[in-house]
Amino acid sequence: MMKKLLTISALIAATIIPTFGSAEIYQAKCFACHQANGAGIPNVFPPLAESEWVNGPAENLIRIQLRGLTGEIMVKGAKYNMAMPANAAMTDEDIASVLTYVRSNFGNKADAITADEVKALRSEVGKPMLTVKDLIDPAKAAEKKKDEEKK
Numbered sequence: 089m090m091k092k093l094l095t096i097s098a099l100i101a102a103t104i105i106p107t108f109g110s111a112e113i114y115q116a117k118c119f120a121c122h123q124a125n126g127a128g129i130p131n132v133f134p135p136l137a138e139s140e141w142v143n144g145p146a147e148n149l150i151r152i153q154l155r156g157l158t159g160e161i162m163v164k165g166a167k168y169n170m171a172m173p174a175n176a177a178m179t180d181e182d183i184a185s186v187l188t189y190v191r192s193n194f195g196n197k198a199d200a201i202t203a204d205e206v207k208a209l210r211s212e213v214g215k216p217m218l219t220v221k222d223l224i225d226p227a228k229a230a231e232k233k234k235d236e237e238k239k
């Protein structure tokens with residue numbers, strides 16, 4: 089009986105803790121700017137909730153964490169022009185975890201990002217901050233995906 093209870097509580101912990109961990113990373117590393125529920129602050133910090141960037145190519149999101157982002161960017165039809173510092177000191181696992189959290193919360197529905205995907209882009213660290221022209225246009229990526237699905 090006791091053993092069974094322990095097994096059940098360990099199973100529950102294993103399912104709950106990873107999510108809890110990523111939410112904590114969000115609180116510590118993103119919340120101050122992107123706010124509760126990823127809503128952002130109009131004209132200052134862009135939203136993560138239902139952002140075309142968040143739901144677009146994983147590569148963009150990983151590179152933003154590794155290099156930071158500056159200059160003008162359109163998010164959900166509104167223009168932002170501030171700077172986001174890089175989070176390159178975070179581990180591959182933590183970057184993957186917080187990005188996966190953001191992509192599966194706040195009304196977002198995009199694939200998980202793995203630590204291996206982050207690791208593969210580590211050589212980006214130390215390069216100048218990104219601007220929008222360095223990123224894959226999420227609208228074009230969505231079109232391409234649609235075309236491929238038709239084939």
Ligand code: HEC
Nearest residue numbers: 117118121134135139141142157158159168169170171172
């Ligand atoms: C110091 C404030 C700050 C912090 C902390 C921060 N960001 Fe940002 N973030 C910004 C700003 C400002 C931009 C837009 C940069 C620009 O104007 O070029 C941005 C842009 C983005 C974008 C692309 C645009 C969008 O809204 O979809 C993503 C994705 C993003 N941030 C994710 C994150 C995640 C995930 C974290 C935490 C790991 C984080 N940011 C932490 C300020 C911040």
